[in-house]
Each structure stands twice: as C-alpha cells, then as structure tokens.
Amino acid sequence: MISYNDSDGSSVGHLTLFLAERQHDLLDNWRTACGNDFSLKGAESLSREQFINQVPAMLNVLGQRLNGEADREDFRLLTAGHGLHRWQKGYDLSDLSAEMHHLNRLLLGELRAFWKLNPSTNASLAFSYEHLAEFSNEINTGSITQYADLQRQAALNRAEALQKTLAELNEIGKQRSDLLRNSFHDLRGSFTALQGAASLLEMVNNSDQERKELLEILRRNLVNCRTLVTQLMDLARLEAGQEVLQIKCIDAAQMLTDLVSRYQPLANDRGLILNCEGPASLLVECDPIHLQRIVQNLVLNALKHTESGWVSVGWTLGNDNCWTISVQDSGPGLPNAIQNDFFAQTDDSSLHPMENVNMTADDSCHQEMLLTPSPQTAFSHKGEGIGLSIVKGLCELLRAGLSIESRRGEGTTFRIKLATYWQN
Template sequence: MMTSSSTVESNSLIRLATYLATRREALFINWQMACKVEPALKGVARLSRQEFTSNVPLMLTMLEQRLLGQDQEVQVSLLAADHGLHRWQKGYTLAELSMEMQYLGRLLLEELRVFWQLYPSTDSRLMTSVYEHFAAFNNQISTGSVGQYAELHRIAASSRVEALEKALAELNEASLQRNELLRHSSHDLRGGFGAIEGAASLLEMGIESEQERKQMLEMLLRNLTNCRLLVTQLMDLARLEAGQESLNIQPVDAGLLLTNLVVGYQPLANKNGLLLKADGPASLVVECDPVHLQRIIQNLVLNALKYTPTGWVAVFWTRENEDYWLVSIQDSGPGLPTKAGWCAQTVGPTAHVSGLCSPHKGEGLGLSIVKGLCELLRANLEIESKPGEGTLFRIRLAIRWQP
C-alpha cells in the first residue's frame, strides 16, 4: 500500500506532467521565436511550424511519461536521431542544430523553475530529482540529434573523399592514355620519316627501273601525306587542349554540308571497295560552327573508310525534336577493341560515361580531336561498338545555339 509520502510525491509528479502538457504550445512558440531572432540560426526561416517542431512533441510526451515512472529512454534516442536527420535534410549546419537544441533545453529548465514558483510546497528533494531528469533528457535529445547529424556529415565527407579519389584516378588514367596516344603518334612519325628518308636515299642513289622509281615516289608521297596529317592532328589537339579554338556560330544548312561531304568521299570509298551511304533531309538549318562540324564528320568518316576492310559506311542525320538534331556515322568494320567485347561511351557537357573504348591503333588522335570539338560545340558524342560488328558514333547537337 502506498505511503503518505509516496502519494504526495506521485501527486506532485502528476501535477508537473500536467503542467508541462498545458505549457507545451507556449513552449514551442517561445522556442521558435527565440530561434528566429537569433542571427546565427538562418535555417529556421525556411521551416514551417510543423517542420520546426519535428519530433520534439513526441519527445516531450516521453519526458512526461518518464516523470511518471515509465522508461522511454530508447524511444527518445531514436526520435532525437530522427530530428537530427530532419535538420540535415533541411540544410542546417551543425552549429545551428546545436544552438537550436540549447535554446530548447534552457526553455525547459525555465518552465521547471516557473512550476516550482507556482507550487513552492513541492518537496525540494523531489525537485532535485526532477532537475536531474530534465538535465539527462536535454543531454539525450541534444547528443542524439547532434550525434546523428555528425554521423551523416562523416558519411557525406567520406563520400566526397571517395568521389575525389575516383576523379583523381580518372584524371590519372586520362593522363596515361594521353601519354600513350602521344607515344604512338611519335612512333608513327618516326616510322614515317624513316620511310621518307629511305625512299629519298634510294632515289638519290639512282634507280634504273622506272617501275621501282615510281614505287619509291609513291612511298615518299604516301608517307609525307601521313606525316603531314599526324602533325596537323597534333597541332589541332594542342590547340583544343590549350583552349585556343574559337567558335564562329552562324546559320548552317547541315543537310547540304553533310551531303556534299559524303559526295566528296565517294571516290575514296569506291577505291576501298566500300559502299558509302548518306541518308537525311536535303536541308536542315541549324546554328553551329560549320568548320568545326565539318572537321568532326571528316575525322569520323575518314577513320571509318580507313579501318573498314569490307562492307559499308553510313552517314545519317535528322531533326530529333524542336531543340536537338542528330548526326550518326556507322560502319561495318572491326569495331573498337575492349576487354568486355562491347562498349558504350558518352562524351559531352552532360555526359555520363558508361564504359570505355580503346581507339584503333593510329586512330586515337582523330577520335581525341572529335571528342574535344564535340565538347567545344556542347554536343554529346555517344559511341557504341562491338568487335567484328562495327561502330556507331552518334552526335546530338542543339538546333539553336545558347550563348
């Protein structure tokens, strides 16, 4: 049977719990006002009343239950952690969250002081115990919310470190690929100049056979052409990487430009025994740099004609919608070598790389120039390739240029 002392204590705790329940609305108003006038708490202005109070009403209910002898410690910790998550999602800083919780703790202790003034007959030992409950509660909700926020911050920081490490690895890989590209180009140049030097020496020595003399002249001309192309590509790539390529955006009939370009390469296609097809509207007026556009298509068509042993090369263009148009170059060649046997890659201002393709030997400079020019024109370059089945280059460009 409950003693008189226990009954008095129980009644006092019930009275306190009831008082806190009646003061809850005023507590929330005072808490929100205190936070709003605090210059350091900028995030409060972005929250509605319901968002601001978050899980605090439930936590106060559990405090009241705890005063009545019902253990709610675990539930309070979970609610506090959820409050910290909410503030993280709303863009609070850790300092803002900590200050906000301090204001709540002070106001709770102030309510306890007012209660004691209203009921001075409350046993002092009981009030000391209640103060300890309040202090523990304040500590629990503060550490729970701030701790959750700090953990989220740690996870985000870890993710940023991983992203930076990934970006650094990609930069290192790009640097290695560039060095390999230049090494191959230097090797090709040395080989070309070596062939030129050999042919020139034989011509200087004198060749009696007219056929041999003609062969040496053809070798000399062929290697001079290849070396000139390599040097030109190296200079183009250097200008792109240095940001020295300028844009001359103007209305361009892409249909006419592409049609003429394909017609111009028909003799080379016929010489290589390939079918070169063109398919697209005769007229397609867009805003673009005609020189850079032509360089992109030339590089891709020439590579396709050069590395496709038999079959066909197709150039297709169309208006995709009101904002974009497409041009594609596809071949039935050997495809781009890749370990997986298939690759898909996207390059451009909004691109997401889904795989990496290694260019044909000797083709790397041309493809690097194409990628650089696509970025300059804010175009997306999509590459799909499968060894033995060919390669598709799809370029998406804006119809109207946005400065």
Template sequence: MNTPTDSSLAALATYLAARREAILNTWRTACQNDPACNTIASLSREEFNNKVPFILNVFDQRLRQLALDADIKLLSEEHGLHRWQKGYTLQELLSEIHHLNQVLLDEFRQYWQHDPTPEIDRISQSYEYLSWFKTLSISGSVEQYTDLQRLDASNRVRLLQQALDDLNELTRQRGDLLRTASHDLRGSFGIIEGAASYLNLVEADEPERKQMLEMLNRNLTTVREMVIQLMDLARLEAGQESLSIQSFNAGQLLHQLIESYQPLAEEADLMLKADGPAELMVESDPFQLQRIVQNLVLNALKHTRSGWVSVSWVRESDYRWLIGIQDSGPGLPNQDAGSYSQALAPIPESSAAFGVPIPEADARAIAVTQAPKAAKGEGIGLSIVKRLCELLRASLEIETKAGEGTLFRIRLGLHWKAQ
C-alpha cells in the same frame, strides 16, 4: 498504459502541455536571436519544429510515468538528419538543442516557484527527468550528425582520390598516345629519309625513282595529317577551341558533306550512303559538327576494305537528335575492358545496333578508367572526336563487332542552352 502514480509530476506535465506552443515559439525566438544560428530564417514553423513536438510528447509520458511509445534518442537522430539535410552546421545544431533545454529549464523554474506546496523530492525527480531528456536529445542529434559528417568526409576523400586517379590515368593515356604518335612519325620520317636518299642515287632508273617519289609523297601526306591532328588535339585539350553557336539546317549540311566524299568512296570501291531528313533545324556549331563527321567518315573510308559506309541522322525527340556513322570494316581492335568500344558503349537506355550485350555500370566504370589501346593512327582521331563531342555537349557511343564493322552514334541537343 499505467496509471499515473505521482500527482505532482503529472501536474507538471499538464502545465508543460498547456505551454507547448509558447515553449516552441520561445525556443524559435531564442534561436533567431543567436548569431550562431543562421539557417533558421529559411525554415517554416513546421520545418523548424520537426521532431521536437514528438520528443516533447515522450517527455510528457515520462513525467506522467506512462509507457513510452517512442524513443527520444531515435527521434533526436531523425531530427539531426533533418538539420543536416537543411544545411545546419554542427555548431547550429548544438546551439539549437541548448536553447530548447534552456527554455524547458526556465519553464520548470517558473512552475515550481508558483507551486503552493512544493515537494523537494518531486522537484529533484523532475530535474532528473529533464537531465535524462537533455542527455538523450543531445546524444541522438549529435551522434547522427557526426555519423553523417564522417560519411560525408569519407565520400569526399573517395571522390578526391577518384579524381586524382582519373587525372593520373588521363596523364598516362596522353603519354601513351604521344608515344604512339611519336613512333608513327619516326617510322614515316624514316621512310621519307630512305626515299629521299634513294632519289639521290645516279644509277636509279626512272620507274624506281617514280616509285620512291610516290612513297615520299604518301608518307609526307601521312606525316602532315598526323601533325595537324596532334595540333588539333592540343588546342582542344588546352580549351583554345571556340564555338560559334547558330541555327542551321543540319540535314542540308550532312547531305552536302557526304556528297563531297563520294569521289573518295568510289576510289576505294566503297558505297557511301547518306540517310536522313533534308531539313533538320538545330542550334550548334556547324564547323565543329562537320569536323566530327569528317573525322569519323574519313576514318571509316580509310579502314573499310570493302562494302559500305553509311551516315544517317534523325530527330530523336523534342530535345535531341542523333547521327550514326556505320561501316562494314574489320571493327575496332582490342576488345578488352580498356578498349574504346567498351568505354564508350551505348548507355542502358540505348538499343545496341549489333544486338550485342551492353556492359553493366561497373564494367563501364572499369572501362572508362583503363587506358584505350587503339590501332595505329586511330587513337588521335578518336580522341579529337571525343573532345569535340564534349565541346558540343554531345554524347558519343561506340558499337563494334569483329569482322562486321563499327558504329559511332552521336547524340546532340536540338537547342543550345547557355550554361
């Protein structure tokens, strides 16, 4: 360190050091009395002072003409960052700095008024140092705060743009879904119309009439199911589905549900198996849970040509449980970045059942924003499942592999917490 060369300024520094606590307390009082400073009341003494004592230490070194061991501007930037994190407005920060400099200015005046041998040059030099202190403390704090405001504004614009893009993408996906459903409905109605017209022909023999009736009934059933699905999806998207949360035995419900589908599995020459504890008490909506499992199981039975469909459930932790619906079907089509299988791939903490790589976060983000192109009739049912999972605050994951099948994994909370 250098040896002080100016006794008058060193004496001023000694005076300010002796007045440090009074300066800090007077500064806080001035801020508390300022209507523009509203956040101060929630700060402790240490939080309020923050970097200011260190800034005053550097100012002390400058007055004593010693080597500076820190940069006032950098310390002020840290102070501005702290105020940003505490929720200060820019006006509050500026008012606070103004009061600090005003307190120091008053201390300077009091000191020089009581100095028995004031030296004009030294007085002038001390005020130059005070001006230096004021400039750096303001510029450092405000520049940091302004940068943070600019960054925050940029992030808000980015988030708003992302929300707008997501909304546009959702609108486009809904349009694609409705166009596909309309196309399927037109096709089914065309078959129905053709079969009905053929039945009106007098020359049609009994076997042909029976075949047309079967075709008519089959397509009427398809149309009915699709219309019901569209109505269900519309209610879910409109937020018109209500929940009836209660405590129930999920193990018993699932065992009974799968047992009721055994005739359908036997008719399709498939093996349908249920694995899970007979007793698993959970808090949820049993009806909506049943709808999720029903959609996935019936879809698996419909698209699996041979082999098996299995439904399993387990208590994963003290807070969560999961259901898995897996089949040996052909797997979901369209393994591009926009397919459901990537958009709803297992989260990183999950273990993929098929041993296939899990997409990275960027791939997932791309997948979520791109439109899923599901097979005929598949998009509506899966959209309903996704909406029902959102309704029950459950996560839905999909693993699929061509020629080996598909796994749907649903994670739910054991206990329902009101929001």
C-alpha cells in the same frame, strides 16, 4: 494561470500539467531565442512546424517519465530523427548544439517558474531536476550523435569520391600518355621513312621510276605527319577547352553532300563505293565547322579501314526535335579486344550530353556501345585513337549522342544524334 497546490503530495503531477500547458509558449520562446541568436543561421529559414520538428514528442516523453510512466515512443529514434532533420536542412553541428542549449535553458526556466508558483515543492524539486538533466542529456546525445555520425559518413563518402576521381584522373592520364606515345611512335616512323627516302634520292644511279616511287613515299609520309600534328593540336585545344562554338542555321544536307563529294577521288583510288543518302534539304542549328570535322574524321576512318565494298553517309530527321548522321562501312568490324578497351556498357539515358547505349556480348547481333576514352586501341591501326578522341570530344561539345553498331566481318556504323535547334 492554473494554481498548483502541493498539499496533496502530487507536485510532480502538477509539474507535468504545468509543462503541458506551457508547451506551446515554450516552443515559441525557443524559436524566438534561436532567432535572436545571431550566431544561428538555420532557424530563420524554417517554418514553425519545421523548426520544432520532433521536440513536442520529446517533451511528451519527459511528462511520461515525470509521472513514472514508460516511454510511449522510442526516445532514441526521436532524437536521432531530429539530428537527421537538422542535417538535411544544412545546419552546422555548432548550430544544432546552440539550439539544444537554448531549449535546455528554457526548460530550466519553466522549472523555476513552477517552483515560484509552488514553493512547497522542495521535496520533489531534486527529483524533477534529475529527470530534466537526464532528458536534456539524452536530447543532446541523440541529436548531436546522429548529426556527427552523418557528418562522419559524409566525410567518408567525400573521401571515397575523391579517391575514385583521383583513380579516374590517373587512368585518363595513363590513356592520354599511351595515346601520345603511339602518336609519337607514328611520327617517328614517318620521319624515318622521310629520311630514308630523302637519302635514297641522293643516289645518282636511281632510275626515273625509282625516283618517282621515293617521291611518293615522301609525299605520303609528309601527309601522315601533317595529319598527326594537326590532330594533336586539335585534341590539345579540346582538352584545354579552347574550342569555341559558332552556332548557325545551316543546311546540313548540302554540307554533308559537299563533304562526301570531296572524298570521292580517295574512294575511287581505293576501289570503294562512297555514297550519301538523306533528305535533299535539312535546316538545323549547329556549329558547321565542328560538325564537318566529326563527319570528316569518321569518313576518313571508314575509307582507310575498308579494304573492299562501300562507305555510306546518311542523315535523317527524327520526330523528337533531333536529327541523326550515320557513317557506315562494309569493313571488318571491331574485334572483341578493341570493343572491350574502347567501349563501356551503360544504361540508356538522355541525349545530353552524350547518349548512352547498351552493349551486348553476342557477336552474332549488332552491338551498340558508348565511346570511351581508350584511344590507344582504336581499330587495328596505331594513331587512329586521336581522330576518334577528337570525334568524341566534339560530340560532347555539341551535346551530341555518339553510338556504334558493329558486326564482325560485316562492317561498322557510327551514329551521331543532335538536337535540331540549339538550346543555350
């Protein structure tokens, strides 16, 4: 140990040298004290270099001040940086305060040790204590103030995020309310038609042709009621998270071919061409029931809204461990008003859970859009939003990308992109 003599009047300079010599041990003792403090949890997870952080530079500034020199580093930046570091390491404010308390206590201990070695330094002792008190206050103020500012900003961000989430939930609730209101409106209309047709059937002077027409009205509206009720139940199960995946290895080509063949009579009745195109066999891992429901909804939508022309179902195998289903029609396309309500402009992202595709505003070119939950405005028909909401929910469940290309007056194409092999 170096012996310091104050006979030359340089006790402050001796103290600076003493603290510089003791710095390594001081920092080790500080780390040990914090490690032994069971109320502190952060110190144990940090390496020595991470733990001491900006403190050696702060101690160097203390030495410069004791020697009457100007600070060579911005002390406020050092203390703020230390507070930021502790914030990033997950410290509580009480942990940071406790660490600073241990450091200040050990600095005072070093000052006492110096005084014992140099009892003739009484004249400069007050000066040293004054600098040390100011130094400790600045460390506490800088580090803790920075931490507190970060904590307030984090609280503000959380409040803003909660407010945004609440607004989104309110909007979803409004959309769901509109969807249900439109659905109930359709159900009420169908029941009114059923009641009217049933009343007319009771008239004895109805001809056989009139009775046949009334029975057709009854049949058609009963089918509409059954479809709406079934879709509402499906949507409720999706929203409640009660849909269970049953992943199997299936031949998607065979499944899609069979599905298209089942709707050939409906296409013929409407005077439409319904075809399918793709590889004769396509082995994939997927939930066949949910996949069939997706395609079924899209095919029925296309057949319903296409007045003349064709509807086509296609499937292709990609080179990126993915495969794609497309449902295309020659119908009227999507009006701008519906596009604005039904789709949101987004940036490209990965396949999971939903593929985002950019949207342009030019009607002369294809528009690719990401389906968003505004189902009350689906196409130009009330009630259609339920089927498309189910499609979107099932795509999310299957981690499938859903996109649309639509050109006014020339048709619409739905594309579903899925992984060939399911990954848990």
